[in-house]
Amino acid sequence: xxxxxxxxxxxxxxxxxxxxxxxxxxxxxxxxxxxxxxxxxxxxxxxxxxxxxxxxxxxxxxxxxxxxxxxxxxxxxxxxxxxxxxxxxxxxxxxxxxxxxxxxxxxxxxxxxxxxxxxxxxxxxxxxxxxxxxxxxxxxxxxxxxxxxxxxx
Numbered sequence: 001x002x003x004x005x006x007x008x009x010x011x012x013x014x015x016x017x018x019x020x021x022x023x024x025x026x027x028x029x030x031x032x033x034x035x036x037x038x039x040x041x042x043x044x045x046x047x048x049x050x051x052x053x054x055x056x057x058x059x060x061x062x063x064x065x066x067x068x069x070x071x072x073x074x075x076x077x078x079x080x081x082x083x084x085x086x087x088x089x090x091x092x093x094x095x096x097x098x099x100x101x102x103x104x105x106x107x108x109x110x111x112x113x114x115x116x117x118x119x120x121x122x123x124x125x126x127x128x129x130x131x132x133x134x135x136x137x138x139x140x141x142x143x144x145x146x147x148x149x150x151x152x153x
Contacts, residue, residue, distance in 0.1 A: 001139060002098070002137065003043075004138075004146075005039070005043075005101070006102075006103050006105070006110050006114055006128070006133070006136070007060070007064070007134075008105065008106065008110050008129065008130055008132050009024070009032075009057045009059075009105070009106060009131070010031055010056065010059070010130050010131045011024065011025050011028030011031060012025065012028060019054070019082070020055065020081070022054070022056050023055050023059060024056055028059075028060075031131045032063045032064070033067060035131045036064045036067035038152045039068055039133055040067055040069070043068075043100075044070075046070045046072040046099075047068065047071060047072060047099075047102050048071075048072050048074075048075065048096055048101040048102075049065055049068075049072075049102055049104070050074075050075050050077045050080070050093070050101055050103045050104070051074075051104040052076075052081050053076050053081065054082075054106065057080070057104045057106065060131070061074070061104045064102065075096075080105040081106065081109070083109075084109055086109060086112035089113060094141055102133070107127055112125070114128075114146075114148070116144075117136055117144075118136070118144070119144055120145075121143070132151065133151070134150070135149045135151075
């Protein structure tokens, strides 16, 4: 059974020169550490760490990597920004589907990815809170093949 985790970045500042440059707030850093600690106690295996190139997702991924010591490798996912196409992102994740991985990304993309994985289409998925992680299991990688196993807040 394959496992993947989708995570929304931590709370970010409201103002920056551009959306891609928004940094985590102090609360966002603290909350992300707490959630990463829960992930570390929840999941015993290795994970490949994937993240959006935006600053807040990169900072969130760095914190996850510090806390979760069993990171196999780290990759920037160019198709994991807030405005990217969910199907294109899901296709870009396929090479990592043979490994357990965590993707740190943004709303609304993360909710759309969850809907595709669980339902195979744009069936509405509930939004992710900042720093929230959802775990999915699937026998094979593909649309509608995932089942939510847990949520880590």
